[in-house]
Structures are given as structure tokens and as C-alpha cells.
Amino acid sequence: MSSTDAEGVLEVRALPDTGLRSEWDSIRVPEQQKNRLLSMAVLATTVRPRVQRSRVPLHGFILLVGAPGTGKTTLGRGLATRVAESVPSAGNWRFLQVEPHALVSAGLGGSQKKVRRLLxxxxxxxxxxxPLVVLLDEVETLAADRYQISLEANPLDVLRATDAVLAGLDELAERFPGLLVVATSNFVGSVDAALLSRADLVETIAVPDRDGVKWIVCDTLAELSRTWSAIGKLPSAPGFAKVVDTAVGLDGRQLRKAVVAACAGDPQSALDPGKVSVEALEHAMRQARADTEPRK
Ligand SMILES: Nc1ncnc2c1ncn2[C@@H]1O[C@H](COP(=O)(O)OP(=O)(O)O)[C@@H](O)[C@H]1O
Ligand SMILES: [Mg+2]
Structure with missing residues (x-):
């Protein structure tokens, strides 16, 4: 892995990448959803260089939307390596992740300038x-809906930054048919409509259903059980179904964190996570659910 000092670039690495592959595998969403994402990414890569954009509208732009903690960033990073694995003939693939928060400037016109320089x-x-996959994470921070921008905090700057993102992406799409941009957003309603309309595919990532909850909890336990084997027995313990029932409604991040919280529930299990009980796990899930209730 290498990183760069350029402003707004979180990391750059060569693809395929085994670390990113395991990120892809760590996210449980419906299999068809992963298939749709990969298929559109591959199609954009193979077809765009060979057709006129005005006649076959492919922008090489995929958008993942959904609540925070549903796995969008991880999925976007994983998708990058899956495309590179699927189309090795394209050449030496690379991955670049953008950190939009670094581009949001306090000064008037500052964001616009930074966006223009970055893109x-x-x-x-x-x-x-x-060939390059760019992950534009939390794109709503940059391409905020121009019709919804309030008059707080530099509305003009946000407006100009949004314009710069749209113009920059258009120019990149025009010049580089081997470029795939994957964007994520926590709030689809706040993404600019013009940006939405450019997407070849918009996938909504949902909070996991009961099967998904079970899978994510088991996967977190399985990772721990590679070192503390006793924790791997919890899924077959009598009270485990209740743990899962309690956990339904939590997002992927909350689920994984609740398992960690269960381990930190007392000094014994913190020292040896193999000592975590199914009751402690259920308690942690209940606590996490309570924490997500809206505060009065
Ligand atoms: N559907 C899911 N399946 C498995 N793990 C998940 C899922 N959703 C979230 N996670 C886990 O939660 C954490 C946060 O995920 P992240 O990709 O940052 O979510 P987002 O970008 O949507 O906020 C990661 O550790 C990820 O593995
Ligand atoms: Mg994210």
C-alpha cells in the first residue's frame, strides 16, 4: 500500500488487493446486489471505451446509498478489487480513495479550488x-443538493464545490474510459440531482435482515475464534437465537461493535474473549438497541 500527500487523497493502492478482497467478503448484502454492482462495474469498464457516450450512456459512475454503518465504504473498496480481478486485461489497475472532508474548505471558493485540483x-x-477505480466517499459533503443548501455556513462555497464536482466528473468521464468512480452517500436526499442522474447504477444498501444479523454476528465471533477458539462455540449455544432476535434492527457496524462490547463487559472476558457468555452477548445487543432509540 502506498499513500500520497495530495490533498483529499486518503490512499492509493495497486489492484487486485487481498486486503480489499477480504473487505468485499466481509460485507453481507443480498448476493444479487453484489452481482449487480460487479456486473455494472465490469460493463462500464468493457463497453465504455468502445461506444459513443451520447448513444450508449455509460458514465462509469456507481452510487451506493444507505444509512451510516451499512457497509457502503467497505463495499465500495471491495468492488474496486473485484473489478480489477474480473478485467485483468485492462492493465495495471489502481485504487484511489478520496476523503471529501479534507476538501471542504472554510474559505470562500476554497472547496471549489481544491475539488478542481483533485479531480x-x-x-x-x-x-x-x-485503469483506475476512485472511491468518492460521502459524496454529499461535496456534491450537496444545490436546491437544498441552506444559508448557513458558506452556501456559495458549497454551491461552487458541487458545480466543480459535476464538471470535474464529466471531464474525467470524457477523457478516461478506463476510469470507474464509485461514490457513497449516507443521505440520498442531499445528493445533487444532476449527480444522481449521471449514475449508471444506484444501489440502496439496507440494514441487515435477521439472516444478515446472524451472519454478521457469527462472522465477528469467527474472526475472534481464530485466536480464542471457545468464542466460536457461542453460535451453537442454546441462547444464541435470542441474541439474534435482540440484535435485529442494528446495522452492521453496531452489530460488530456490540460483540466487542460484550468482550469488554468484564475484565475476565477482556483478558480472554473465549470467556464471553451468551448472556453477555445478549446484554450487549440489548444495550446497543437501547442506544439507538431516539433520545427524549
Ligand atoms: N452488511 C454488512 N455486513 C457485514 N459487515 C458490515 C455490514 N455493514 C456494516 N458492516 C461493518 O460495519 C463497519 C462499518 O462499515 P462501513 O463500510 O464503514 O459502513 P458505511 O460506509 O455504510 O458507514 C465495517 O466494519 C463493516 O464490516
Ligand atoms: Mg462510510
Whole structure:
């Protein structure tokens, strides 16, 4: 893994990448959803260089929307390596993750300038060098809906940043058919409509259903059981179904964190997570549910 000092770039790495592959595998969403994502990403890669955009509208732009903690960032990172694995003939793939918060500038016109530099210079240079997947995480911070921008905190700056994102993405799409942009947003309602309309695919990532909850809890326990084997027996313990029932409604991040919280429930299990009981696990899930209730 290498990183770069360019403003707004969180990391750059070569693809395929085994770490990103395990991120993809760690996210439980319906199999069809993963298939749709991968298929559109592959299609954009294989078809875009060979057709006119005005006649076959493919922008190489995929958007993942959903509540915080549902796995969008992880899925987007994983998708990058899956595309590279699927289309090795495209060349030396690379991955670049953008950190939009770093681009939101306090100064008037500052964000716009930073966005222009990032997309027009930094990303363009990487894209010119070979096939590239860019993850534009939490894109609503940059491409906020121009019709909803309030008059608080530099509305003009946000407006200009949104314009710069749209113009920058258009120019990149035009110049680099080997570029795939995957964006995520926690609030689809706040993403600019013009950006939404450019997406080849918009996938909504939901909070896991009961089977998903069970899978995520078991997967977290399985990871711990590689070192503390006793914890791997919890899924077959009599009270485990109740743990899952209690946990339904939590998102993926909350579920994994609740397992950690159960381990930290007392000094004994903190020292040896193999000592976590099914009751402690259920308690942690109940606590997590209570924490997500709206406060009065
Ligand atoms: N559907 C899911 N399946 C498995 N793990 C999940 C799921 N959703 C979230 N997680 C876990 O929660 C954490 C946060 O995920 P993240 O990708 O940052 O979510 P988001 O970007 O939607 O806020 C990660 O550790 C991830 O593995
Ligand atoms: Mg995220």
C-alpha cells in the first residue's frame, strides 16, 4: 500500500488487493446486489471505451446509498478489487480513495479550488496512467443538493464545490474510459440531482435482515475464534437465537461493535474473549438497541 500527500487523497493502492478482497467478503448484502454492482462495474469498464457516450450512456459512475454503518465504504473498496480481478486485461489497475472532508474548505471558493485540483489534476494523472477505480466517499459533503443548501455556513462555497464536482466528473468521464468512480452517500436526499442522474447504477444498501444479523454476528465471533477458539462455540449455544432476535434492527457496524462490547463487559472476558457468555452477548445487543432509540 502506498499513500500520497495530495490533498483529499486518503490512499492509493495497486489492484487486485487481498486486503480489499477480504473487505468485499466481509460485507453481507443480498448476493444479487453484489452481482449487480460487479456486473455494472465490469460493463462500464468493457463497453465504455468502445461506444459513443451520447448513444450508449455509460458514465462509469456507481452510487451506493444507505444509512451510516451499512457497509457502503467497505463495499465500495471491495468492488474496486473485484473489478480489477474480473478485467485483468485492462492493465495495471489502481485504487484511489478520496476523503471529501479534507476538501471542504472554510474559505470562500476554497472547496471549489481544491475539488478542481483533485479531480482535474491528481485523479486525472492517475487515470492517465492506467485503469483506475476512485472511491468518492460521502459524496454529499461535496456534491450537496444545490436546491437544498441552506444559508448557513458558506452556501456559495458549497454551491461552487458541487458545480466543480459535476464538471470535474464529466471531464474525467470524457477523457478516461478506463476510469470507474464509485461514490457513497449516507443521505440520498442531499445528493445533487444532476449527480444522481449521471449514475449508471444506484444501489440502496439496507440494514441487515435477521439472516444478515446472524451472519454478521457469527462472522465477528469467527474472526475472534481464530485466536480464542471457545468464542466460536457461542453460535451453537442454546441462547444464541435470542441474541439474534435482540440484535435485529442494528446495522452492521453496531452489530460488530456490540460483540466487542460484550468482550469488554468484564475484565475476565477482556483478558480472554473465549470467556464471553451468551448472556453477555445478549446484554450487549440489548444495550446497543437501547442506544439507538431516539433520545427524549
Ligand atoms: N452488511 C454488512 N455486513 C457485514 N459487515 C458490515 C455490514 N455493514 C456494516 N458492516 C461493518 O460495519 C463497519 C462499518 O462499515 P462501513 O463500510 O464503514 O459502513 P458505511 O460506509 O455504510 O458507514 C465495517 O466494519 C463493516 O464490516
Ligand atoms: Mg462510510
Amino acid at each position: 482535474g489534476e491528481t485523479v486525472a494523472e492517475y487515470a492517465a496512467a492506467g
